[in-house]
Amino acid sequence: MKPIEFLHEILREQTLSEDSTELAALREHRDEVEKVLRDTFGSSPTIRYGGSHAKGDLIKDSYDLDIICYFPRDDKDAGDTLKAIYENVEKALSKHWNVECKTSALRIRGKDQIDFHIDVVPGRFIDEKTYDVFLYRASGEKERLRTNIEKHIDHVKKSGVIDAIKLVKLWRNRNGLDFKTFALELLVIKILKNSAQDLDEQLKTILTALADDQNAISIEDPANPSGNDLSDIWNPSIRSMITVAAKNALSNLQTRGWESVLGQLTMPEGPAKNDALRRVASTSTSRSKPWCHG
Amino acid sequence: MLSVGWPVHQPLEASRGVMDEIHNKLHSLVERYPTLHIVGNELIRGSLPIEEAGSELDRFSVEIDFSPLQQGLLPKVSETGGRIPHHEDRHINVKDGTACVCLPEDYFLRHAGPFDPVTFLDGPVRDFFIGQALVARGDPWPYGEWKHGDAGRGDWLSEFFESLSQIEIKAYLDLLSLKELKGHFICPCGSSRRIRNCHLQFIKLLRKMIPPNKAEEWRLRRR
Numbered sequence: 001m002k003p004i005e006f007l008h009e010i011l012r013e014q015t016l017s018e019d020s021t022e023l024a025a026l027r028e029h030r031d032e033v034e035k036v037l038r039d040t041f042g043s044s045p046t047i048r049y050g051g052s053h054a055k056g057d058l059i060k061d062s063y064d065l066d067i068i069c070y071f072p073r074d075d076k077d078a079g080d081t082l083k084a085i086y087e088n089v090e091k092a093l094s095k096h097w098n099v100e101c102k103t104s105a106l107r108i109r110g111k112d113q114i115d116f117h118i119d120v121v122p123g124r125f126i127d128e129k130t131y132d133v134f135l136y137r138a139s140g141e142k143e144r145l146r147t148n149i150e151k152h153i154d155h156v157k158k159s160g161v162i163d164a165i166k167l168v169k170l171w172r173n174r175n176g177l178d179f180k181t182f183a184l185e186l187l188v189i190k191i192l193k194n195s196a197q198d199l200d201e202q203l204k205t206i207l208t209a210l211a212d213d214q215n216a217i218s219i220e221d222p223a224n225p226s227g228n229d230l231s232d233i234w235n236p237s238i239r240s241m242i243t244v245a246a247k248n249a250l251s252n253l254q255t256r257g258w259e260s261v262l263g264q265l266t267m268p269e270g271p272a273k274n275d276a277l278r279r280v281a282s283t284s285t286s287r288s289k290p291w292c293h294g
Numbered sequence: 295m296l297s298v299g300w301p302v303h304q305p306l307e308a309s310r311g312v313m314d315e316i317h318n319k320l321h322s323l324v325e326r327y328p329t330l331h332i333v334g335n336e337l338i339r340g341s342l343p344i345e346e347a348g349s350e351l352d353r354f355s356v357e358i359d360f361s362p363l364q365q366g367l368l369p370k371v372s373e374t375g376g377r378i379p380h381h382e383d384r385h386i387n388v389k390d391g392t393a394c395v396c397l398p399e400d401y402f403l404r405h406a407g408p409f410d411p412v413t414f415l416d417g418p419v420r421d422f423f424i425g426q427a428l429v430a431r432g433d434p435w436p437y438g439e440w441k442h443g444d445a446g447r448g449d450w451l452s453e454f455f456e457s458l459s460q461i462e463i464k465a466y467l468d469l470l471s472l473k474e475l476k477g478h479f480i481c482p483c484g485s486s487r488r489i490r491n492c493h494l495q496f497i498k499l500l501r502k503m504i505p506p507n508k509a510e511e512w513r514l515r516r517r
Contacts, residue, residue: 113391115376174329176339176355176374245331252328260328263343264350274431276346281424281436286404286417288396290385290425291440 004200006258006265011163013266014059014170022117023053026065029116033093033108037069037120040092041078045069050149051119055156057165057185061173064181066105068121068149070133075124082124082136082144089122104135104145121149132223140232148223152182155222159189164202170262175245183233186219204253211246316360316411323411336361339374342415344424352427354378358419363409366495368398371419378426382442385422395422397440397450399503402496406483409495451503467516470501470509 001009016022034047050066052058071078071085079085090106093099097116100107105119123133126146135145156165165188172179191209192202209217221228252260259265267273317335324330330340338358344351355375362370371393373386378393380386385394396418405413425435440446455463465482469475475497477490485492504512 109376110379112379112381113376114379173355174341174353175331176341176357241333248324248328248331256328259348263329263341263353264345264348266350267346273351274428274433276349277344277351277424277428277431278433278436280344280346280351281421281428284417284421284424284437286421287437288400288418288421289438289440290394290422290435291397291446292382292385292394292442293387 003258004198007167007199007203007262009265010170010258010262011166014061014166016058016060016063022060022063026053026063026117029108029118030065030067032096033067033116033118033120036092036096037067037089041069041071041089044075044077045071046125048149050121050153052169052181054153055185057156057162057169059166059170059173062169062181064117064119066119066121066149068123070123070125073125073127078122082134085122085124086136086138089120093120101138103137103139123147146224146227147221151223155189156185159185159192161188161192161195161202163199164188164192164206167199167203167262168206171249174263175249177241177245179238179242180233183219183230183238186222186230187217187234190217190219203258204250207246207250207253210242211250312363312409313361315408316363319411320360323415326412327415330356338411341375342419342423344420344427352423354423354426356419356423358415360411366498368396368401369411369414371395371422373423373426377430384426384429385439393422395419397446399447399454399496399499400450402493402499403454406481406485406487406492406496447503464513464516466500467509467513469497470504471506471513473506475501 030049037045037047046068048068048070050068051064052062053065058064069089079088086104086106090099090101093106093108098109098111098113100109102119104123105121108116108118108120110116121135123135126132126134130148131150132146132148135147137143137145156162159165165185168184168188169181171177172184187210188206191206195202195205197205219230219234220226221230249261267276313336317332320332320338323338324332327340327342329343330338333339336359338360339356341353341355343353354373354377357372357374359370359372362368370390372391373393378384378386380388380391382388386392387394401414401418405417421437425437428434428436441449458466462482462484465484469479469482475489477488477494479489481487481489481492481497483493489497
């Protein structure tokens with residue numbers, strides 16, 4: 001299989017259809033979360049959906065739904081400050097699920113820590129005319145961030161490089177790179193600006209740029225280009241980690257192909273896969289039994 | 295079942311230079327598994343595929359912390375993708391989300407000599423995730439499972455002694471009943487190698503389970 005065919009095949013594998021079990025579960029959890037938000041805060045907040053599904057860069061390995069929960073500017077019921085809003089939303093959600101507090105979002109997990117793939121993003125509208133909001137920031141220098149989710153969605157949707165973004169997300173996930181999706185999307189769009197390359201060349205261009213010339217790449221929030229400092233999500237430590245990973249990827253690509261960078265094509269779910277797993281298990285020479293500290 | 299009483303995380307003495315040696319070996323590991331990469335000196339992060347004949351069957355996001363080796367403990371393995379429920383029946387410690395891929399005593403018995411990260415990953419870590427893939431699809435654990443906590447340890451100890459000949463049992467009890475363990479002693483496994491070059495970690499763990507007074511008691515009872 002030619003490299004370009006492999007990349008398109010892996011993209012096909014990473015597509016989640018609307019009737020997939022993953023998206024059905026996501027919708028079910030989304031409705032539960034939305035009900036808790038409505039039961040707690042009434043009709044006051046505007047609740048909308050963002051994340052990879054809205055942007056069109058969803059992949060099976062990384063499908064997130066952002067439930068944005070924005071309160072009117074003059075509504076103080078959910079809290080007087082952005083911090084209070086963030087904490088009150090967290091408190092409401094924690095009664096039902098495990099909640100991981102991220103910089104501006106709240107990640108929802110089941111009581112057994114199973115990931116629901118849902119982030120709740122609390123915020124407050126800046127005015128009544130636009131969709132600009134302030135979000136609370138639990139870390140970093142500034143305590144608030146001005147942003148606009150519609151602009152983010154548009155920026156990605158209209159980029160023309162969605163397939164490349166999907167594959168870079170896959171590379172990030174499979175290599176366990178702690179690198180925010182938002183920064184990744186902005187980087188890919190910037191690196192591939194006006195690119196007329198095919199997907200194979202696009203990916204090589206991105207990896208080469210990340211491996212060689214990162215200091216020359218700056219990213220800006222399309223919702224607030226001069227106002228939002230993204231240095232904490234594109235800092236020297238992250239750049240250094242990405243450089244090493246990109247160099248390794250290019251080296252592996254040269255000798256072992258995209259399969260070594262992104263993984264092999266996957267066998268579809270079903271009895272044949274279960275049989276294959278049993279065969280693989282039977283060939284193990286160590287046959288270790290799991291234990292538990294208790 | 296033999297009764298054992300041993301605090302799980304009681305550290306053994308620190309091994310000097312262990313981490314330098316491990317760090318060098320981690321490069322072989324990431325060479326073998328290209329979607330794993332080294333973070334700092336002691337951590338591996340990325341994803342572990344389960345493959346058959348060039349086809350991927352499953353893949354788990356993992357993080358492996360090798361620093362516990364400094365204290366004679368096995369590396370800490372975590373599944374980071376939020377796929378496996380944190381439940382003892384899935385062999386995930388609820389407290390810290392780490393995976394109990396195997397019984398440390400069993401691992402160090404099977405693998406004498408210096409710790410090798412590739413052997414650890416190819417063996418119990420891979421077995422564990424193959425097991426998780428099968429259990430998630432409704433199968434039982436492919437090689438069985440140990441009971442939780444000390445009950446599992448006791449079962450393992452019984453199986454271990456049952457697998458030994460009378461002469462081997464004597465050799466182990468003679469060694470375990472000594473108040474002090476010296477690296478130049480001959481390993482009771484029958485390899486004729488010195489303990490420090492053979493089952494050092496295993497013997498250390500065994501001595502925690504069967505302290506010298508208990509080993510002496512068993513030794514005398516056998517006469």
